[in-house]
Amino acid sequence: MKKVLTPARGAIAAALLVGLALPPMAQGQLRQALDTGEQATRKAEQVQEQINQLDDQRSDAVSEFRTLLQRTQAAQLYARQQEKVVESQRRELESLTEQLGRVDEITAQTTPMLLDMISDLEAFVQADLPFRIDDRTQRIADLRAAMENAQVPIVEQYRLIIEAYKSEMEYGRTIDTWPEDIDVDGKTVTVDMFLFGRVALVYMSPDRKYAARWDREQAQWVPVESKFKEDIAQAIKVAKGTTTPSVLYAPATRLDVEL
Template identity: 85%
Template sequence: MKKVLTPARGAVAAALIAGMAMPAVAQGQLRQALETGEQATRKAEQVQEQINQLDDQRSDMVSEFRTLLQRTQAAQLYARQQEKVVESQRRELASLEEQLGRVDEITAQTTPMLIDMISDLETFIQADLPFKINERTETINELRTAMENPQVPIVEQYRLIIEAYKREMEYGRTIQTWPEEIDIDGNPVMVDMFLYGRVALVYLSPDNKYAARYDRASNAWVPVQSKFKEDIAQAIKVAKGTTTPSVLYAPATRLNVSAQ
């Protein structure tokens, strides 16, 4: 901090100049007066320094107060926002509690519908072409077991039933072939089964000796004419992926499904 020439210091300087011409006694008195003035000047400087320090402290306190005020306002804004969030969560919780209270009612209404869906699927399979009967019947049994198991949630029961329906739908728009042992004239014979969607179900033995189609009207296997064996063999190759796709021909029969 720069020292300035205060009025007291100016007076001291003037007195020093004037004192050079005074007697010794007067000079002693003047010197004492000057020392007193110098002490007063130093005291004034100390007071001024304290004032400067207090001013700096005041500035720091003002800055800190403004910072605290901003933080307080931000905290209040956050608190108001959180109050809205809590209120929204309370409303959502109340809605969930209401929905949970209706679970038993929904389950009571849904379970009979799912049981009916399984029964309808079983009826359809029984009226459908008799392919993969063991596999499809096992699916029905598994669905009924799931419905009787209290550990299986109703949502999972519904999913299993829908998956079974999807598999049945897929059979109607694809061609498939698989080996199967059947009884022909009392003898077990391994044949290649071939499913034309749901248009026809036929089989052909590897030696081309046996070939037949399933007749819906009589619910029995009916031998096909020899001229169809080549078409069936070609269709089986297409399904196995051993030859390029081509137009396939198959005898069609009407599908009638009656409720039981």
């Protein structure tokens, strides 16, 4: 509580000094007046205390109001930012809805192109050297099955076709050898096939009794002369990795593909 020296309190102090010289009756009247003054002083102090409390409450209210005002402004700023985000999402949703509406149109245009790509690949395999025919033919059959399967999305169909094209391209950049059973003069003979990119396809039996190359123009196997057997044997060793790489020679014929 704040103590305040009021004019009344000062007058009471002065009256006490003066009252000592007054008669008893006058002293009683003075005492009553002093008591009244003292009550007024206490009342003034109580009023002042209430004023102080109200002032503190006012300060607290002002501080709380400022805090609420800052929070309100922050909330309004956040709301404006969220409105921009919602508007952006709305435009994106409209764009996606429009794109979804065009899916059927895009699919209708893309499917014939994919089927043509498979047909072109099949024609190329048929005109190419006849190596790993079973694997390559099965790959094309798998592509056609994927095109007819409603569970395979068009994106996956496209990916499978591209992978098949990549596999065919890889054959032209590598040399390879593998054992294979072929028919020679009516009997089954196990030979080593040798593929030199797409330049040449030859085979030779391990005992070097049989050796031939594929002739594109005649579309058949043509026996090779004995003088080439050593080169073929060397090429097979290089492909197997059993000897160091060296220069390889092979007959080349033009590849014509009618699409």
